Amino acid sequence: xxxxxxxxxxVQAGGSLRLSCAASGPSFSRYAVGWFRQAPGKERELxxxxxxSDRNTYYVDSVKGRFTISRDNAKNTVYLQMNNVRPxxxxxxxxxxxxxxxxxxxxxxxxxxxxxxxxxVSS
Numbered sequence: 001x002x003x004x005x006x007x008x009x010x011v012q013a014g015g016s017l018r019l020s021c022a023a024s025g026p027s028f029s030r031y032a033v034g035w036f037r038q039a040p041g042k043e044r045e046l047x048x049x050x051x052x053s054d055r056n057t058y059y060v061d062s063v064k065g066r067f068t069i070s071r072d073n074a075k076n077t078v079y080l081q082m083n084n085v086r087p088x089x090x091x092x093x094x095x096x097x098x099x100x101x102x103x104x105x106x107x108x109x110x111x112x113x114x115x116x117x118x119x120x121v122s123s
Contacts, residue, residue, distance in 0.1 A: 001025035003033075003114030005095045010120045011085055019080040021095030021114060032100045032107055033078040034058075035069065037091035037119075047093070048080060049106045058106045062088070087123045092116035 007019040021033060034049035048069040049058040057069055068081040078095060094117075096110035 001028060001031060001097055001112050003095050003097055003112055005093060005114040005117040008093060008117030008119045010122060013085060013087055013121055013123050015085055015121075017082045017085060017119060019082065019093055019095075019117060019119070021078040021080075023076040023078075023097065027099070028076045028097075029073040030099050031097040031112075032104075032110075033069075033071065033095060033097050034107070034110055035078075035080045036094045036096060037089075038094070038116075039088075039091040042091075044094075046108065050078060051106050052100055053102060056106060082119070085119075085121045087121045090119060090121045092118050 002024045004022045011017050032051050035047045036044050037047050038044040047060050050069045050071050054071050066084045071078045095114045097112040098107045098110040
C-alpha cells in the first residue's frame with residue numbers, strides 16, 4: 001500500500017486543521033493506520049492510531065480531547081482532525097500503515113509510510 005499525507009499548513013493557536021492520509025493499493029480496510037509527528041530536535045512519536053475495525057483508537061496523552069482520528073474505507077482515507085492546536089503541536093506529521101488481523105492490538109510499529117506534511121502552529 002502507498003500512503004500520501006496532506007492537509008498541513010500554518011494555523012494559529014486555538015485553531016483547527018484536518019490532515020488526510022490517502023491510501024492506494026488493495027485491502028486498505030485490513031490496515032491499522034497511525035499518525036506520527038516529529039518536531040525539530042525531538043524523536044518521532046505516535047500521536048494517534050486507528051485499528052482496521054475503527055472501533056479501537058489510540059491517542060497520546062498530549063492530544064486527547066483535541067485530536068480525533070477517523071477513517072473512511074470507501075475513500076481509502078484516514079483523517080486526523082486537530083482542534084485547539086497549540087504551538088507544541090508544530091511538527092512534520094506522517095501517516096503509516098500496517099496490515100493487522102481483527103484481534104490484534106493497535107500496533108506500535110508500522111510497515112508502510114507516507115511522506116510528511118508540515119503543521120506549523122503560531123502563538
